Amino acid sequence: MGATDRPGAVAARAASPPSIADAGGPDLLAAFRRSREPQVLEALVKLHLPLVRRIASAHSDRNDSEALDDLCQVGAIGLLRAIDRFDPGLGRPFEAYAGACIAGEMRHFLRDLGQIVRVPRELQELRPQVIRATARLSQGLHRAPRAEEIAAEIGATADKVAEVLELIEAGGTVSLDDESGAEPGKALKHHLVDKRYRSFQLATEDRIMLGQAVARLKDVSREVIEFAFYEDLTQTEIAKKLGISQMQVSRRVRAALGELWKLLNSPLWG
Numbered sequence: 207m208g209a210t211d212r213p214g215a216v217a218a219r220a221a222s223p224p225s226i227a228d229a230g231g232p233d234l235l236a237a238f239r240r241s242r243e244p245q246v247l248e249a250l251v252k253l254h255l256p257l258v259r260r261i262a263s264a265h266s267d268r269n270d271s272e273a274l275d276d277l278c279q280v281g282a283i284g285l286l287r288a289i290d291r292f293d294p295g296l297g298r299p300f301e302a303y304a305g306a307c308i309a310g311e312m313r314h315f316l317r318d319l320g321q322i323v324r325v326p327r328e329l330q331e332l333r334p335q336v337i338r339a340t341a342r343l344s345q346g347l348h349r350a351p352r353a354e355e356i357a358a359e360i361g362a363t364a365d366k367v368a369e370v371l372e373l374i375e376a377g378g379t380v381s382l383d384d385e386s387g388a389e390p391g392k393a394l395k396h397h398l399v400d401k402r403y404r405s406f407q408l409a410t411e412d413r414i415m416l417g418q419a420v421a422r423l424k425d426v427s428r429e430v431i432e433f434a435f436y437e438d439l440t441q442t443e444i445a446k447k448l449g450i451s452q453m454q455v456s457r458r459v460r461a462a463l464g465e466l467w468k469l470l471n472s473p474l475w476g
Contacts, residue, residue: 235294250289251282257301258285258308265312266334277312284311329370335360336370419469427462434459 234253238246255278262277288304316330339359343351353371357364420428433444441455448455 235289235292235300238289239292239294247286247289251285254285254301254304255282257304258282261305261308262312264334265309265316265331277315280311280315281308284308287311329366329373332360332362332366332370333373335362336367337374415470419466422469423462423465426458427465430455430458431462431466 234246234250237243238250258278258281259274262274262281266274266277284307285304288300288307291307292300292303294300313327313331336356339356340351343355343359347355351359353368354364356362356371357367360367420431423431429448430444433439433447434441439447441452441459444455445452
């Protein structure tokens with residue numbers, strides 16, 4: 207019996223359970239599902255952080271270490287959610303499930319961080335590939351590559367690459383209060399007057415006036431107007447609600463509309 211096999215050492219090993227960190231992924235997942243212990247969760251996160259970094263690298267410009275770190279942090283949130291929701295009993299591989307959760311969190315982050323104008327998801331996901339391919343090709347060609355060359359490099363269509371290039375060239379948004387235009391002292395918003403604005407403004411004013419006029423109607427008239435035009439009930443349905451005949455409903459609607467017309471054309475609205 208060697209020095210390490212003394213009875214005391216054997217007993218000590220028997221009394222101490224194996225370290226959680228020594229367990230495999232499936233064992234850790236099962237252990238966490240049973241216990242929900244923080245140390246098991248920590249071990250699972252450490253085990254799968256390389257997966258987070260691989261996915262982050264695929265969604266970012268590798269020359270931008272700060273952006274890569276941001277994506278790794280966001281991806282870690284996706285990993286935590288995957289660990290929390292994963293059910294080993296369903297028989298699916300955890301890495302595939304976690305990868306989808308991690309990539310989803312990163313895509314949401316990139317969309318929220320990006321331009322105010324929502325960019326189609328396909329172009330947003332293609333953007334980092336185009337950027338990396340452009341950098342590689344520029345070094346070899348000693349010039350800016352064409353869309354067709356980039357498309358051949360990344361296996362996409364030239365039209366899609368051209369759209370991504372336009373997206374990159376467009377850059378950020380411009381404030382409507384920006385006064386750097388051709389006319390000094392005049393902000394951009396003064397050049398963007400929509401001719402439809404006046405008609406929209408008038409429609410809004412009409413709705414306000416109509417609401418005020420309806421509020422001034424007699425209770426009986428206001429009730430039938432609300433049923434007919436706000437709740438969109440038929441005369442038969444209104445009759446059932448009020449316990450009167452359909453003919454009486456028709457007369458009440460006509461009388462209410464006449465009353466409303468007089469209110470809207472009275473000096474009160476002038």
